[in-house]
Amino acid sequence: MVGAADRCRELAEAIAQAAPPPMTIMEVCGTHSHAIARYGLSQLLPPQVRLVSGPGCPVCVTADEDLDAIVQIARQGAIIATFGDMVRVAGPRGSLADARAIGAQVQVLYSPMQSLQLAESNPERQVVLLGIGFETTTPAIAVTMAEAAARDLGNFSVYCAHKIIPPAMAVLAADPECGIDAFLCPGHVSTIIGSRAYEPLVRQFGTPCAIGGFAPTEILEAVYALVLQVTSGQPRVDNCYSRAVQPEGNPTALAAIADAFEPADALWRGVGLIPESGLQIADRYAHLDARSRFELEPALQRPIDGCLCGQVLQGKAVPTDCPAFGTTCTPQSPIGPCMVSSEGSCAAVYRYQTVR
Amino acid sequence: MSSPHDSSHTISLGHGSGGAMMQQLIAEELLPALSGQSAEAxxxxxxxxxxxxxxxxxxxxxxxxxxxxxxxxxxxxxxxxxxxxxxxxxxxxxxxxxxxxxxxxxxxxxxxxxxxxxxxxxxxxxxxxxxxxxxxxxxxxxxxxxxxxxxxxxCGPHVPSVTAAQPGDVLIVNGTLGDHGIAVMVAREQLEISADLRSDSAPLHELVAAMLQAGGDAVHCLRDLTRGGMAAGLNEIATSSAVGMMLESSAIPVRPDVAGVCEILGLSPYVVANEGKLVAAVAADQADSVLQAMHAHPYGQDAAIIGQVVSDQPGLVRLRTAIGTTRVLELPAGELLPRIC
CATH class of the missing domain: 3.30.1330.10 (PurM-like, N-terminal domain)
Known part of the structure; x- marks a missing residue:
């Protein structure tokens, strides 16, 4: 990566030479937060360019109400089929790992289709696939649902807590307390929804947007594009990840989402209810909806003492502002979800503390 | 209701991961009850x-x-x-x-x-x-x-120890990292990944004998890099020897297909288990002859110097990234879990 190191230095110099005013860029996507921390990219930026993490870690924004329901379903004896980072995040009744330690069955998936095999090989058990994640993950869950319906699997259902990114970005752009000057838009999500999806955001709020890939050079190129938009006063959507992102996105994936889901209001941890920011299972797949298959008690309410995850997710605080960070809240004993998921901003900062 | 995020009441898989949770379990639950054994534990x-x-x-x-x-x-x-x-x-x-x-x-x-x-x-x-x-x-x-x-x-005349790494020592690994953990994970989950992934399971005693013959007591410390991978092994040495470390990420050998699978699953090859890999802390003046001896052995052909033991920041393992920035290489926490997207 000698070439990459040189290119990163060039970009860092170009960013400094553009003499940006003090500006806060929110990287919306958890994978960006992770890459920025892993490569220590903020060390290359001038001090007035600040990067803050956004709400783009699917585990981190999953509301207590959903975490509580999922753990209840696990405790009722259903096999929970899930991506790995949901296992350790704790809701009011503990985490799936806690439930597993006392006998619940939790199967970590590498592909959602594995959940169908699980249902077929355990005909006497209920298998519940967790539909958690943004537009990147949703198409794979949608295709799995279509296949489950085709195979007429009576013991398979989906707990849907899918979310969509642009409405959350609009809420943050509209909130002056967040102080966001520009968005580094998510790379993977944008491959699905396309670069045009951010145009309303630019029109309505005048917030510069740039879509970036995940290599250090690609992230810095997007940051440079945002700096130029800010210094020129001309906000727009720059697609700096054009090798993967088309203006119209991925029509096949979008069609799969539209087939299985319909827009719905959604609860975001730390942010609250955002209208039309989530998905619910479409009527034609209502028989696969885990929410109507299990009898669930109302979610337990809990105060979360000293955890600033909600503020961190909105860019109103950085992980090190939190009194619990690195003291009572660590990756092995996380309080908030931002410390649990490998994409969580607290975990990224904790794991990859930068040393100057 | 007990604190929901508190994993101290029941044993979970994370306690067997070779990372921080396991160290805590050993230090707080096992050693105190089995007193007198802690010196070499x-x-x-x-x-x-x-x-x-x-x-x-x-x-x-x-x-x-x-x-x-x-x-x-x-x-x-x-x-x-x-x-x-x-x-x-x-x-x-x-x-x-x-x-x-x-x-x-x-x-x-x-x-x-x-x-x-x-x-x-x-x-x-x-x-x-x-x-x-x-x-x-x-x-x-x-x-x-x-x-x-x-x-x-x-035992031979020289007994390397996890407590004996010294500032100035050179850190050497005997080959590519993460092969075992990724090969087993791909086989277990039947992931449809077309790569020639094989465990590195191998006996290292002959390689070590060759290293000791070349370097003698300049081979201060040896650690096999099993659960928790290189990150766990190096952090254990840094803590036990009260030294710091500075690694060069571009020098750390990882097979491209292992790196690719890690990228897909959101894992770091530095925390994935090995079963035929070690790290050695060797006095700098003997590093070349030890490295030569390793290269001459079938299980050391890809041996590489990955960094240095330093005196500042004892207990901290730092890594210079491919783009010249520096970050900390943490002790992994618990269970390795693939991510969502």
Missing amino acids: LEDAAIVELAGGRLAFTTDSYVVQPLLFPGGDIGSLAVHGTVNDLAMRGAVPRFLSVGLIIEEGLPVDTLRRVVASMGCAADKCGVTIACGDTKVVEHGKGDGLFINTSGLGE
């Missing part, structure tokens, strides 16, 4: 004195799924792992014990293959399986087959 093998001389003594239990995986099986693994623990103290492995815990329903054919592989591995390592035990547990109470092996080895 964090070494790969203990050194015990008997009338005839000094012996290295170790034990390890093997729980892996699938039992047969590309590049090895639980039988050869149970021999190599314990041989390697002895080798990390510079000992010549001599005797192993074998405890088999078999779950009802295991095909005899599988058992036969595993035990044959075990015998073959022991022969190749020149160790004698001196005693054994067999238990069968009810269906559902085990995962097919668990194996425990204990090992005895004869």
Whole structure:
């Protein structure tokens, strides 16, 4: 990566030479937060360019109400089929790992289709696939649902807590307390929804947007594009990840989402209810909806003492502002979800503390 | 209601991961109850004195799924792992014990293959399986087959130690990292990934003998990089020796296909398990001759200097990234979990 190191230095110099005013860029996507921390990219930026993490870690924004329901379903004896980072995040009744330690069955998936095999090989058990994640993950869950319906699997259902990114970005752009000057838009999500999806955001709020890939050079190129938009006063959507992102996105994936889901209001941890920011299972797949298959008690309410995850997710605080960070809240004993998921901003900062 | 995020009431998989949770379990629950044993508890093998001389003594239990995986099986693994623990103290492995815990329903054919592989591995390592035990547990109470092996080895004149790394030492690994963990994960989950992924399971005692012959007592510290991978091994050395470390990420050998699978799953090859890899802290003036000796051995062909032991920031392992920035390489927390997107 000698070439990459040189290119990163060039970009860092170009960013400094553009003499940006003090500006806060929110990287919306958890994978960006992770890459920025892993490569220590903020060390290359001038001090007035600040990067803050956004709400783009699917585990981190999953509301207590959903975490509580999922753990209840696990405790009722259903096999929970899930991506790995949901296992350790704790809701009011503990985490799936806690439930597993006392006998619940939790199967970590590498592909959602594995959940169908699980249902077929355990005909006497209920298998519940967790539909958690943004537009990147949703198409794979949608295709799995279509296949489950085709195979007429009576013991398979989906707990849907899918979310969509642009409405959350609009809420943050509209909130002056967040102080966001520009968005580094998510790379993977944008491959699905396309670069045009951010145009309303630019029109309505005048917030510069740039879509970036995940290599250090690609992230810095997007940051440079945002700096130029800010210094020129001309906000727009720059697609700096054009090798993967088309203006119209991925029509096949979008069609799969539209087939299985319909827009719905959604609860975001730390942010609250955002209208039309989530998905619910479409009527034609209502028989696969885990929410109507299990009898669930109302979610337990809990105060979360000293955890600033909600503020961190909105860019109103950085992980090190939190009194619990690195003291009572660590990756092995996380309080908030931002410390649990490998994409969580607290975990990224904790794991990859930068040393100057 | 107890604190929901508190994992201190029940044992979870994270407690067996080789990371921070396991260290905490050992320090808080095991060592206090087994007092008097703590001095060497964090070494790969203990050194015990008997009338005839000094012996290295170790034990390890093997729980892996699938039992047969590309590049090895639980039988050869149970021999190599314990041989390697002895080798990390510079000992010549001599005797192993074998405890088999078999779950009802295991095909005899599988058992036969595993035990044959075990015998073959022991022969190749020149160790004698001196005693054994067999238990069968009810269906559902085990995962097919668990194996425990204990090992005895004869110490040489120099005993490397996890407490003996010194500022100025050079850090050397004997080859590519993460091969075992990724090969087993891909086999277990039947991931449709077309890559030639094989476990690196291998006995390292002969490689260590060659290193000690070349470097003698300049080989200050040896650690095998099993669960928790390189990150766990280096953090343990940094803590036990009260030294800092500075690594060069561009120098750390990782196979491109392993790096690719790690990227897809959101894992770092630095925290993935190895079963035939070690790291050595060697005095700088002997590093070249030790490295040459490693390159001449089949299990050290890809050996590489990955960084240095430093005096500042004791206990902290730092990594210079490919783009010239610096970050901390943390001790992994618990269970390795693939991410969502």
